[in-house]
Amino acid sequence: MNQRKKTIIYFTAAVIFLAAVAIGGLFCKEAAQATDFSQKNLLPGLSHPFGTDWLGRDMFVRTIRGLSLSILIGLAAATVSAFAALILGIASATLGKGVDAVITWIIDLVMGIPHILLLLLISVALGKGLTGVVVGVALTHWTSLARVIRGEVMQLRESQYIKIAEKLGHGKLHIAVKHMLPHLVPQFLVGLILLFPHAILHESSITFLGFGLSSEQPAIGIILSESMKYLVTGKWWLALFPGLMLVLTVILFDVAGESLRKLIDPGSAHK
Amino acid sequence: MKNGRKTILEIKNMSISFKQYAEKKGTKQIDLPVIRDLSVTIKEGEMVAVVGSSGSGKSLLAHGVLGLLPYNGKMEGKISYCGKPLTPKKVEKLRGNEIVLVPQSVSYLDPLMKVGAQVRGGRKDAAAKERSRELFRRYGLEESVEDLYPFELSGGMARRVLICTALMKNPKLVIADEPTPGLHLEAARQTLSDFRAIADQGAGVLLITHDLELAMEVADRIVVFYAGTTIEEASADDFRQEDTLRHPYSRALHRAIPQNGFGYIEGTQPYVKDMPEGCPFGPRCEGFCEECQKDIPWVKSGNGYVRCIGSLEAGRMRA
Amino acid sequence: MILLVIGVSIAAFLLISASPIDPLQANVGQAALGSMSQEQIEKLQEYWGVGQPPMERYLAWAGDFIRGDMGTSLLYRQSVSAVIAVKLGNSLFLMITAWILSGFFGLVLGIISGMNEGKFVDKAVKGYCLVIASTPAFWLALLLLMIFGVWLKVLPIGLSVPIGVEASGVTFMDRLRHAILPAVTLSITGVSNIALHTREKMIDVMESEYVLFARARGESRWSILKNHGLRNILLPAMTLQFASISEIFGGSVLVEQVFSYPGLGQAAVTAGLGSDVPLLMAITIISALFVFGGNFIANVLYGIVDPRIRKGAKER
Numbered sequence: 072m073n074q075r076k077k078t079i080i081y082f083t084a085a086v087i088f089l090a091a092v093a094i095g096g097l098f099c100k101e102a103a104q105a106t107d108f109s110q111k112n113l114l115p116g117l118s119h120p121f122g123t124d125w126l127g128r129d130m131f132v133r134t135i136r137g138l139s140l141s142i143l144i145g146l147a148a149a150t151v152s153a154f155a156a157l158i159l160g161i162a163s164a165t166l167g168k169g170v171d172a173v174i175t176w177i178i179d180l181v182m183g184i185p186h187i188l189l190l191l192l193i194s195v196a197l198g199k200g201l202t203g204v205v206v207g208v209a210l211t212h213w214t215s216l217a218r219v220i221r222g223e224v225m226q227l228r229e230s231q232y233i234k235i236a237e238k239l240g241h242g243k244l245h246i247a248v249k250h251m252l253p254h255l256v257p258q259f260l261v262g263l264i265l266l267f268p269h270a271i272l273h274e275s276s277i278t279f280l281g282f283g284l285s286s287e288q289p290a291i292g293i294i295l296s297e298s299m300k301y302l303v304t305g306k307w308w309l310a311l312f313p314g315l316m317l318v319l320t321v322i323l324f325d326v327a328g329e330s331l332r333k334l335i336d337p338g339s340a341h342k
Numbered sequence: 343m344k345n346g347r348k349t350i351l352e353i354k355n356m357s358i359s360f361k362q363y364a365e366k367k368g369t370k371q372i373d374l375p376v377i378r379d380l381s382v383t384i385k386e387g388e389m390v391a392v393v394g395s396s397g398s399g400k401s402l403l404a405h406g407v408l409g410l411l412p413y414n415g416k417m418e419g420k421i422s423y424c425g426k427p428l429t430p431k432k433v434e435k436l437r438g439n440e441i442v443l444v445p446q447s448v449s450y451l452d453p454l455m456k457v458g459a460q461v462r463g464g465r466k467d468a469a470a471k472e473r474s475r476e477l478f479r480r481y482g483l484e485e486s487v488e489d490l491y492p493f494e495l496s497g498g499m500a501r502r503v504l505i506c507t508a509l510m511k512n513p514k515l516v517i518a519d520e521p522t523p524g525l526h527l528e529a530a531r532q533t534l535s536d537f538r539a540i541a542d543q544g545a546g547v548l549l550i551t552h553d554l555e556l557a558m559e560v561a562d563r564i565v566v567f568y569a570g571t572t573i574e575e576a577s578a579d580d581f582r583q584e585d586t587l588r589h590p591y592s593r594a595l596h597r598a599i600p601q602n603g604f605g606y607i608e609g610t611q612p613y614v615k616d617m618p619e620g621c622p623f624g625p626r627c628e629g630f631c632e633e634c635q636k637d638i639p640w641v642k643s644g645n646g647y648v649r650c651i652g653s654l655e656a657g658r659m660r661a
Numbered sequence: 662m663i664l665l666v667i668g669v670s671i672a673a674f675l676l677i678s679a680s681p682i683d684p685l686q687a688n689v690g691q692a693a694l695g696s697m698s699q700e701q702i703e704k705l706q707e708y709w710g711v712g713q714p715p716m717e718r719y720l721a722w723a724g725d726f727i728r729g730d731m732g733t734s735l736l737y738r739q740s741v742s743a744v745i746a747v748k749l750g751n752s753l754f755l756m757i758t759a760w761i762l763s764g765f766f767g768l769v770l771g772i773i774s775g776m777n778e779g780k781f782v783d784k785a786v787k788g789y790c791l792v793i794a795s796t797p798a799f800w801l802a803l804l805l806l807m808i809f810g811v812w813l814k815v816l817p818i819g820l821s822v823p824i825g826v827e828a829s830g831v832t833f834m835d836r837l838r839h840a841i842l843p844a845v846t847l848s849i850t851g852v853s854n855i856a857l858h859t860r861e862k863m864i865d866v867m868e869s870e871y872v873l874f875a876r877a878r879g880e881s882r883w884s885i886l887k888n889h890g891l892r893n894i895l896l897p898a899m900t901l902q903f904a905s906i907s908e909i910f911g912g913s914v915l916v917e918q919v920f921s922y923p924g925l926g927q928a929a930v931t932a933g934l935g936s937d938v939p940l941l942m943a944i945t946i947i948s949a950l951f952v953f954g955g956n957f958i959a960n961v962l963y964g965i966v967d968p969r970i971r972k973g974a975k976e977r
Contacts, residue, residue, distance in 0.1 A: 073371050179665055182907070183665055183666075183949045184945060185908070185952065186907075187915065188911065188929060192673055192677065194933075195676065195933050195936070196676035272795070276797055279799050279915070279918075280915070280930050282933065282934070295799065298803070299803060299919065310804070310807065311804070311807075314797075314800040314803065314804070317797065317800065318792065318796050318797075318800070321795035321797075322791060322792065322795040325791060325795060405873075408877050437878070437879045438877065438878035438879020442877075442878070443874065443877040445870070445873075449870050450870045450871055450873070450874035451871055452888070452889045452892065454892045454893055455889070455892060463875075463878055491968045491969065493969055507878065
């Protein structure tokens, strides 16, 4: 089995697992809230693989539900962010020097504030709720991808065949759609997928800090934030398993993105 | 008299191939042969030019001899150095000392290191300093050049600096990889005569170039390289006249020289992936026949070698 | 750069003013508010700046800020500069330690990994970096807290000084012990990014023509690393190192929260949750100053170190 076949297998496995978690979580809304005071503070065991918390809620179900929420929020935010990056990146590279200067300046500006702090500000601005998290993550993550796309478009514009197309009198739109988009789509897809892990990490961080969702919605950050209070009393499983699952999720997104890049990038043809 | 000299490098049936995916998005891997059945011999004090157009895999020949192929490259065949097989272990010890490379361009120098230090290869002792100064003087480089960075060198200066790097030790074999492109004719001539001088002092020089005309001026023997294979080996004298050449491609090359009429033949070199059966030159050759689609042997012909059915028959008919 | 800082301040201010959260409700509480007289409420509203148009408030704030008056923290009831001086002092210790440690280990791991591309060491480093990069800083902090604070009980659980000891009784060792876990967490998180980027650059260097030529000249791996590797990795590493300031700042917010370490990050969270506008503004500006300052230093150093820029500039 060579590298490329392996890469395809990794990609498929990661996508299937993530889809399963995301969809599975949708069906256990009630189960994640269900309290059972006869089953309080149980260690992980057969009936409760991740144990139960101080209200007797099953941590496995809560974790899946939380991850599912986080994945969906992450997906939504990252997608919005990636499209913003695509549009701004192209605009910056094609609409002349003035626009470019403004957009580059905004990119510098956004990058100048540490992500978490900016997220915090946006979330404050939007009243600490679901929208705040989604908008916050979306607004903070587009910058680097926008830079990549801007660079790519600029390079394309300098290339011979685009210049020839211009000389042939093709319209700007025609050139953009016919000649540029096909080159940008792979870059964009990979960039989009590689945004997911970041989006999920930041989503969980901001909810962990208490700026995101209310505690009735057990996003993974909330679960971990709650677990912190019980840590000192030795209830390690409340923090360990949800956290591990979060790490696994993020890694899988990363694996999916990297494998896709390897498959698309012709530079890895001989590996 | 040259027959009495010691053979320094002998390459027999060298093949170099690369592992690659068969299609752009496919999952099948294939071996891509870039050089096939290459044979070259270099003796003491002799300068042999390997001439081929760009894309014929010439640079890989140098990297192959020096054991510097990338990890997905594979080399077969026999290389012997001074009569003994040149193993990877041995070449690692010899390169930089007895076997040296003069690379193509200034991009082979570290962009952030001063030229003087690079010529000395990181050595800081007085002997190295003395030697590098002497070389600089010999090649007309001012001492202040030592303190320049590679990006500040002119094309001609860069060539001379690169030659200096090779001569820090006393090499027995110098491999010069395309030393002339980007130079104007005078500078190119000067560079090649510098290599000639190195050979005249007893080292073997393997000159890899695309410029047949210049190669004829300085080399003792010329090996013609086409689509990854050697097709003819002959003395430089043989190249002065079309009649003394054995292979139709060599003759075409000869005709392509401006003084000989700027002759032109149809077509291009085949790409490695769609190499024809048998003779790679077949599709462009006037004398193409069915026999040409079989394996063509590398045979002695006069004081040279050739890989061509046509010339075999011509030879037989003459005999 | 000044323009960028002004931009940051405007953006931050707009965001905060757009907030629908009523600072009175958030801090005084609904019940207390209900039992107050109208006069008291108006007084409070004035204190929290409710009802003034944002433009006016911004200009007033900016005018004070330029004169060096960062206003009064509404939550801490002290001048913002005093609050920040204390918090920044605490945080800087953490951040500088983490900055140096992560920079050093990131560079070393990246170089080792890049020199041995595809080998076991490389895979191990890459795997480690992938896992760390995928681990939220706060969870790593929780884990370390669990292991060293709760189980092994070798290091304190939180705060920057022991509880119940008077300020004068706090020794340097106490402070150090309390800072170890947060600093280690921050360093571990910071390593992965620097190591991965250094690795990429190192691979580029190793595949370059000048390294090929160095090998052709018989230079050993060690000599190649010494003569060419370090030299060419230095510039990108420097940029990375200064660019990592932003990340460390962000990480410190999370880590300080977990360890209840009274630094700038924790203050930012408190200020955010409590709508403490002057404090939040000041923290945002200071972090932006650090980030832009870092980028600026990196650019200047680049010009000094890289001969192509240095000499090129002279000729022009």
